[in-house]
Amino acid sequence: MKDILILGAGKSASVLIEYLIEEATFNDWHVHVADVNPDMAANKTGGRNRASAYGINLENTDQLNQLVEVADIVISMLPPSLHTMVARCCLHHKKHFINASYLTADIQKMDEAARAGGLSFICEMGLDPGIDHMSAMEMIHGIKAEGGRIDGFRSHCGGLISPESDDNPWHYKISWNPRNIVLAGKDGATFLENNKVTHTAYSDLFDPERKVSIPGAGDYAWYPNRDSLAYIDKYDLQEASTFVRTTLRHPDFCRGWKEIVELKLTDENFTYDTTGMDIRGFMSAHFSRHNISGPGIHSMNEIVSRQFEYLGWESDEMINRGQCTAADILQWIVERKLGLKQGDKDMIIMLHEISYTMNGVNQKKHSHLVVKGRDSIHTAMAKTVGLPLAFAAKHILIGNIQRRGVFIPIYPDVYQPVLADLKKHDIIFSD
Numbered sequence: 001m002k003d004i005l006i007l008g009a010g011k012s013a014s015v016l017i018e019y020l021i022e023e024a025t026f027n028d029w030h031v032h033v034a035d036v037n038p039d040m041a042a043n044k045t046g047g048r049n050r051a052s053a054y055g056i057n058l059e060n061t062d063q064l065n066q067l068v069e070v071a072d073i074v075i076s077m078l079p080p081s082l083h084t085m086v087a088r089c090c091l092h093h094k095k096h097f098i099n100a101s102y103l104t105a106d107i108q109k110m111d112e113a114a115r116a117g118g119l120s121f122i123c124e125m126g127l128d129p130g131i132d133h134m135s136a137m138e139m140i141h142g143i144k145a146e147g148g149r150i151d152g153f154r155s156h157c158g159g160l161i162s163p164e165s166d167d168n169p170w171h172y173k174i175s176w177n178p179r180n181i182v183l184a185g186k187d188g189a190t191f192l193e194n195n196k197v198t199h200t201a202y203s204d205l206f207d208p209e210r211k212v213s214i215p216g217a218g219d220y221a222w223y224p225n226r227d228s229l230a231y232i233d234k235y236d237l238q239e240a241s242t243f244v245r246t247t248l249r250h251p252d253f254c255r256g257w258k259e260i261v262e263l264k265l266t267d268e269n270f271t272y273d274t275t276g277m278d279i280r281g282f283m284s285a286h287f288s289r290h291n292i293s294g295p296g297i298h299s300m301n302e303i304v305s306r307q308f309e310y311l312g313w314e315s316d317e318m319i320n321r322g323q324c325t326a327a328d329i330l331q332w333i334v335e336r337k338l339g340l341k342q343g344d345k346d347m348i349i350m351l352h353e354i355s356y357t358m359n360g361v362n363q364k365k366h367s368h369l370v371v372k373g374r375d376s377i378h379t380a381m382a383k384t385v386g387l388p389l390a391f392a393a394k395h396i397l398i399g400n401i402q403r404r405g406v407f408i409p410i411y412p413d414v415y416q417p418v419l420a421d422l423k424k425h426d427i428i429f430s431d
Contacts, residue, residue, distance in 0.1 A: 001028045002397050003070055007056070007086060008077030009035040009044045012100070012126075012176055014377055016075070016386030017044045017051075023394065024050035034067055058082060061089075068093050073393050075099065079177075083107065087121060094119060096396050100126025100385055103408055111406040120401060124408040125392050127348065127384040128157035131369075131422070132245070133408060134388075134415035135429055136352050139367055140235060141412065143356050148363070152355035153240050156212055156222050158248025159381050162345035162372045169306040171250035173338050175346040175373070175381040182266055182331045184247070189224035191244035192232065200224055206258040208251040214349055215430070217370055221254045222246040234410055248349055256307040259300065260330070264290050267326040274319035274329065279312055282319060286326055311337050340376040347372050348380040350429075367429045384427060391421040 004020055006013065013033075020031045031051045035041040038055030045051040056063055058078070068074055068089045073096040076086045080101040087107050090097040094117045103123035114121045124130055132155050143150060161173045174181060185205045191198055205223045213219050225245045232243050249257075260266065265286070272285055287293070300308065311333050319329060340346065350369040355362065373379035392409070395401040395417045402413070409415050422428075 001030055002072045003030050003032060004393060005032045005034065005067055005071035005074045006077060007034050007074065009033050009041045010077060012382050012385040013077045014044060015382040016390050019387060019390045021045065021048055021051045032067065032071065064089055068095055071095055073098065073396060075389050075393060091117065097121045098125055098389055098392050099123055100130055100389060102129060108406055115405040118404055120396050120404055121406040122392055122409060125388050130388045130409065131384055132157055132350060133410050134419050135367065137235065137410045137415055138419060139352060139354060139365065143354065143365065146358065148356040148358040150237055150240055150354060150356045152242035153237055154242065154244050154353040156246045156248050157350045158220060160248065160347045160349060162347040165344040168338065169303065169310050170253050170256060170338060172253045173340050173344060173346065174335065175340060175379045178331050178335050182327050182334065185223060186266065187226065189226055191224045191228035193242050193244065195241045197229065203261060206254040206261065208254040211251065212351060214351055214368055217349055220248040220349065221251040222248050223254065252303050255301065256304050259304050263292060265326050265330050271323045271325050274321045274324050277319050278316045279319065280314050280316060282329055283313055342376050344376045345373045346379045346381055348384050365431065367431045369427065369429045371427055387422060387425055387427065388418055391418045
């Protein structure tokens with residue numbers, strides 16, 4: 001019997017856990033789920049056979065070691081800052097390791113030891129990063145195999161709200177880590193455009209006029225992700241004059257979030273004592289601290305005014321959460337106001353745009369994906385983040401993925417079996 005350990009049972013783990021438990025009987029697996037909230041782990045496993053739930057104190061390294069020691073493979077759904085600790089533990093106990101977060105320098109340094117131990121350490125095996133890498137590399141390798149020279153690459157992905165559940169002026173609801181939403185883009189972004197390295201500052205990131213059209217879904221605004229340049233070599237696209245990876249949002253979301261950034265409402269440097277403080281009082285204190293002439297809601301752009309009113313910026317609702325930064329308070333508000341309601345459906349959209357030269361002729365190829373969630377638990381986000389992790393674990397355990405060391409899923413021997421499984425679960429790209 002093979003043992004699979006999943007660390008973290010949050011929003012994005014539901015489909016991952018369900019799939020692996022369903023497959024456990026057929027493959028002689030046992031699925032262990034551990035979370036800091038033991039009730040959440042128990043709820044996700046549901047008392048089913050071949051599944052166990054645990055509470056875990058991540059400061060207790062002995063407990064982590066005990067869980068990892070009995071596993072054959074570990075899937076970390078924990079916050080990114082904890083992946084290195086888990087990876088080191090897996091290295092020590094000679095266990096395979098997978099996560100959906102960006103590959104860090106600390107984990108990359110484990111490559112030689114992982115190879116020596118015959119271990120697969122796969123990072124960026126989720127949606128974005130993850131499915132974006134695999135689907136893009138399938139296109140890139142296909143074009144190059146036919147003799148094409150790739151000149152431009154654009155990849156867009158967004159976790160959005162499905163139109164039938166879009167009932168607020170932000171045209172957005174939270175389907176994944178709310179902290180990441182609040183802090184998205186704070187470091188700005190760097191990408192390649194027409195052979196020129198371009199840096200977009202945080203203040204200029206959320207431009208509602210930068211749009212792309214998705215077949216059957218309409219127009220969405222995009223903003224560039226972090227450092228696109230880091231993937232040029234990984235994708236082997238040194239010849240490309242344009243290379244950019246982006247996030248999709250409704251144009252109105254970008255209008256409102258641009259105002260939030262300008263008002264420094266994502267700031268993490270100052271704290272406020274929110275005991276006995278209402279939202280209106282916080283806004284007044286915040287504007288005073290930053291020497292901002294705080295605009296009244298009704299003096300804003302009409303769209304933005306409705307968005308701020310929806311979030312309750314001028315309300316007398318009490319915060320009462322002790323010492324908080326502006327980002328903490330913003331997160332508290334958006335979690336309450338923009339959370340998925342029971343029955344809500346989210347939506348994932350991904351689009352790759354590739355321009356290339358074939359036999360002296362300039363050509364373009366577009367490939368897009370639209371996935372809708374079933375409800376507020378079985379979300380499209382959970383499906384597209386969780387299933388790639390589950391399939392990678394399966395293929396490592398049954399021997400279909402034999403690549404060892406630390407890597408991301410840009411290799412045919414890794415992405416081909418995972419993409420084939422994704423198609424069976426209706427995660428299918430249209431060209």
